[in-house]
Structure formats: C-alpha cells, structure tokens
Amino acid sequence: MLSVFLEVLRRDLLLAWRNRADVLVTLAFFTIVACLFPFGVGAEPNLLRTIAPGVLWVAALLATLLSLHRVFSQDHADGVLEQLLLSPEPTVLWVLAKVLAHWLTTAVPLIVAAPALALLFDMTQSATEVLILSLLLGTPILSLLGGVGAALTLGLRGGGMLLALLVLPLFVPILIFGAGAVDAYLAGTGATAHLMLLGGGSLGALALAPWACAAALRIAVE
Amino acid sequence: MESGQRFSLFRYAAPHLFYPLAGRLAPWFAAAAVILTLVGLYLGFFVAPTDAVQGEVYRVIFIHVPAAWMSMFIYLIMAFWSAVGVVFNTRLSAMMAQALAPTGAMFCFVALWTGALWGRPTWGAYWVWDARLTSQLLLLFLYFGFIALTRAIEDPRRADRAGAILALVGAVNVPIIYFSVKWWNTLHQGASVSLTKAPSMATTMLMAMLVMALASWAYTIAVVLWRVRPLILERERHTEWVGDVLETAEGRA
Numbered sequence: 073m074l075s076v077f078l079e080v081l082r083r084d085l086l087l088a089w090r091n092r093a094d095v096l097v098t099l100a101f102f103t104i105v106a107c108l109f110p111f112g113v114g115a116e117p118n119l120l121r122t123i124a125p126g127v128l129w130v131a132a133l134l135a136t137l138l139s140l141h142r143v144f145s146q147d148h149a150d151g152v153l154e155q156l157l158l159s160p161e162p163t164v165l166w167v168l169a170k171v172l173a174h175w176l177t178t179a180v181p182l183i184v185a186a187p188a189l190a191l192l193f194d195m196t197q198s199a200t201e202v203l204i205l206s207l208l209l210g211t212p213i214l215s216l217l218g219g220v221g222a223a224l225t226l227g228l229r230g231g232g233m234l235l236a237l238l239v240l241p242l243f244v245p246i247l248i249f250g251a252g253a254v255d256a257y258l259a260g261t262g263a264t265a266h267l268m269l270l271g272g273g274s275l276g277a278l279a280l281a282p283w284a285c286a287a288a289l290r291i292a293v294e
Numbered sequence: 295m296e297s298g299q300r301f302s303l304f305r306y307a308a309p310h311l312f313y314p315l316a317g318r319l320a321p322w323f324a325a326a327a328v329i330l331t332l333v334g335l336y337l338g339f340f341v342a343p344t345d346a347v348q349g350e351v352y353r354v355i356f357i358h359v360p361a362a363w364m365s366m367f368i369y370l371i372m373a374f375w376s377a378v379g380v381v382f383n384t385r386l387s388a389m390m391a392q393a394l395a396p397t398g399a400m401f402c403f404v405a406l407w408t409g410a411l412w413g414r415p416t417w418g419a420y421w422v423w424d425a426r427l428t429s430q431l432l433l434l435f436l437y438f439g440f441i442a443l444t445r446a447i448e449d450p451r452r453a454d455r456a457g458a459i460l461a462l463v464g465a466v467n468v469p470i471i472y473f474s475v476k477w478w479n480t481l482h483q484g485a486s487v488s489l490t491k492a493p494s495m496a497t498t499m500l501m502a503m504l505v506m507a508l509a510s511w512a513y514t515i516a517v518v519l520w521r522v523r524p525l526i527l528e529r530e531r532h533t534e535w536v537g538d539v540l541e542t543a544e545g546r547a
Contacts (some may be wrong), residue, residue: 224443224456230446234442237438242463287459288456291456291459
C-alpha cells in the first residue's frame with residue numbers, strides 16, 4: 073500500500089522536475105506580487121514592516137491558487153487519473169501523494185524564497201522566523217483544500233476563476249492565523265496560539281480533505 | 295420508485311410525487327409570507343416603540359436580523375440536503391439544494407445591505423471589518439461559489455454531486471471561518487437575541503422580529519417550491535409523467 077503512495081509521489085516529483093519552468097514561474101509570480109505592494113502603498117519602511125506578513129501570505133495564497141490546476145489536470149487529460157481510479161489501490165492514498173507532491177513543488181520553494189522577500193520589507197530576523205514557521209504549518213492546508221477545489225473544477229470551462237471563487241473564502245482563516253502569528257509575535261503576545269491553530273488546522277485538513285478530494289475525483293471522471 | 299411507496303417518510307422523495315405536492319403547497323406558503331410580512335412590518339414600523347439609544351434607525355433590524363438568520367439557516371439546510379443526497383443518492387435533494395442557494399445568497403445580500411444602511415448612522419461608516427459582517431460576506435462568497443460550480447457543470451448528475459461535496463466542505467468550514475474572523479476582530483455589538491439569556495429588547499420589538507422571521511421562512515419555502523418545480527421538469531423530461539404534465543398544461547393554454 074505504501075508503495076503506491078511512494079510511486080505516485082516519485083512520479084509527480086519527477087514530472088515536476090522535468091517541467092521545472094512551471095515551478096519557477098510560480099516562484100516568480102510570488103515574488104512579483106509581493107513586490108507590487110510597495111509601489112501601491114508607498115515605500116515607507118514602517119508601513120512596509122506592518123503589512124509585510126499579510127502581503128507575503130496573500131502572495132503565497134495566490135501563487136498556490138494559480139498552481140492548483142497542476143495537481144490533476146495533466147493526469148486527467150492523458151487518462152492516468154482514470155487508470156488510478158480503476159486500480160484497486162485506495163484512492164485516498166495516492167490523492168494524498170499527489171497533494172504532498174504539490175506541496176513540495178509549490179509551497180516549499182515559496183517558503184525558501186520568503187526570507188529574501190522579508191528582507192525587502194525590512195522584517196526583523198525573529199519576525200521572519202515566525203513567518204516561516206507559520207508558512208510551514210499553514211501551507212499544507214492550502215494544498216489539501218485546494219486539491220478538493222481542483223478536483224471539483226476538473227475539466228470545466230472557466231475552471232481557474234471558478235476555482236478561485238471556491239477556495240479563496242475557505243483560505244481566509246489560514247490567512248488570518250498565518251499573518252496573525254507574525255503580528256501577535258511583534259505585538260509581544262506570542263505566536264504560540266496562532267501556530268498551534270495552524271498546526272491543528274493542518275492535521276484536521278489532512279484527516280478530512282483527502283476523502284472529499286477522492287469523492288470529487290470520482291464524480292469528475294465518471 | 296417502488297421504495298417510495300413502502301416508506302412513507304421517503305414517499306415524496308420521488309420527483310413525480312413531489313412535483314404536484316410542491317405546486318399545491320407553494321401558494322399557501324406564499325400567502326402566509328405576504329400576511330406575515332404585512333403584520334410584521336406593521337408591528338415593526340407602527341407599534342414598536344422608538345429605541346431610546348438608536349432612535350428610528352434601529353427599525354431596520356426587522357428586515358436585517360431575519361435576513362441574516364435566514365441566510366445562515368439556508369446554508370445549513372442546503373448542507374443537510376446535500377448530505378441526504380450523498381448518503382441516499384436521491385435526485386430530489388440535490389435539486390432542493392440548488393433551489394435554495396439563490397434565496398440564501400439573496401438573504402445574505404439583504405442582510406449586508408441593510409446592515410450597511412444601519413451602520414452609517416450608528417457607527418458612522420457603511421462598512422467596518424468586524425467579525426459578523428466579514429463572515430456574512432464570506433458566506434455570500436460561499437453561496438456564489440456553490441451557484442457558480444453547479445451552473446458551470448453541464449452534466450446534471452455531476453453538478454449535483456460536486457455541489458453536494460462543496461456544500462459539505464463549506465458547512466465544515468463555516469464555523470471555522472466564523473471563529474477565526476471573530477478572533478481577528480470584533481467591534482460589533484453583542485447579539486441582542488440569544489437562547490441562553492433573556493432578550494434585551496421590548497416585547498413588541500421581539501414580536502415584530504419573530505413575525506418577520508416566520509415571514510422569511512414562509513417566503514423561502516414558497517420560492518424554493520416554485521423554483522424546484524421547473525428543475526424537476528427539466529431533469530425528468532425523459533419520463534412519461536413529465537410528458538403528461540406538459541400535455542395537460544398545453545391543453546389548458
């Protein structure tokens with residue numbers, strides 16, 4: 073059973089490596105969105121420091137959103153998805169592997185790039201550490217919930233816009249706790265509660281989202 | 295539809311039995327809605343006393359609060375029908391969920407709009423980023439997402455089931471959204487009517503509000519029954535009974 077998980081994970085990572093331009097485009101998008109904000113609100117350092125956690129989280133949210141179509145659409149187009157659904161292996165398992173591959177190829181590069189962007193916003197080192205921690209704990213929820221949205225909108229016209237409408241309202245709590253963690257740390261109240269809620273949300277999404285995702289895939293492919 | 299005959303509870307889960315029932319019930323609920331709205335508005339605007347603190351502007355609550363209640367109830371009912379549809383694989387429950395969604399979105403919008411009109415004189419701003427306003431706005435987006443998804447899918451069976459999953463995922467998330475937004479910010483005055491403590495408002499005001507709430511229920515039921523009828527006809531158009539219904543309708547016209 074574990075071998076299916078590892079095999080699908082290996083395959084998706086290999087495909088992502090062969091198409092590494094896609095990963096880089098997501099990363100570039102993340103950087104550019106974050107860099108637009110100073111042009112919009114002005115480059116006053118205090119203001120930038122205040123909005124930095126929110127801006128970086130919103131940019132991460134949008135970058136994840138734009139990369140979500142990669143999770144299933146290619147496999148849907150070439151028929152791999154149908155074969156996987158027909159196979160006797162548990163759907164939840166390989167769905168989880170695909171979502172994990174998405175997280176590794178989308179969220180992890182963003183998290184690696186985030187400290188550099190934090191410098192542009194003049195964030196202190198300790199605040200950046202909290203931001204990274206919040207991203208590490210929060211982005212798995214984005215991939216898991218986003219996977220459900222991607223499965224629901226698989227093969228629909230106007231899928232991208234529709235996906236945004238479906239998942240962005242659900243992402244709001246993650247944004248609140250993610251950006252809130254850094255704000256709470258800077259305000260001196262400590263970020264523990266926010267980070268714990270993010271971690272709890274990740275575990276909850278890990279327990280529930282793969283099932284919803286598997287059901288949505290079955291509906292989409294039928 | 296043999297099973298519908300055996301279990302009386304599921305009898306009207308059969309579209310061909312529910313269709314005439316909906317047609318018979320809808321006018322009654324519509325009449326109840328009109329009467330209750332007239333009574334409620336009369337009580338609210340002419341009988342209820344002027345509020346000592348807020349003056350006349352508070353009277354918007356007779357529309358605002360029932361609309362806000364309804365918008366949340368309707369999402370729950372939608373999720374309930376979606377769960378029924380997923381568990382029992384009934385066709386009618388998905389149609390009910392889709393008939394409910396536009397009314398829920400409408401009430402959500404009414405609640406936001408009247409809230410803005412009330413907020414301007416009371417808080418000095420049409421909009422504040424407070425917990426209840428924000429979660430109401432997000433609820434509106436959830437309704438839009440549900441409507442958009444079910445309309446974007448051509449195959450009705452897929453639309454039904456995808457919508458059901460989305461409604462259930464949304465229902466799990468609604469409390470999370472509510473509490474996260476509440477954590478994030480709260481300026482709003484506390485809820486005036488709660489189940490745990492005695493309501494802090496005059497009896498006539500409460501009466502007017504409850505009558506308006508009943509009116510919204512009656513309105514919702516009437517509109518949903520009316521909206522679900524053409525949905526049933528469209529989905530069941532390949533069946534014999536729809537042919538009969540349409541023939542008699544043509545014969546009358």
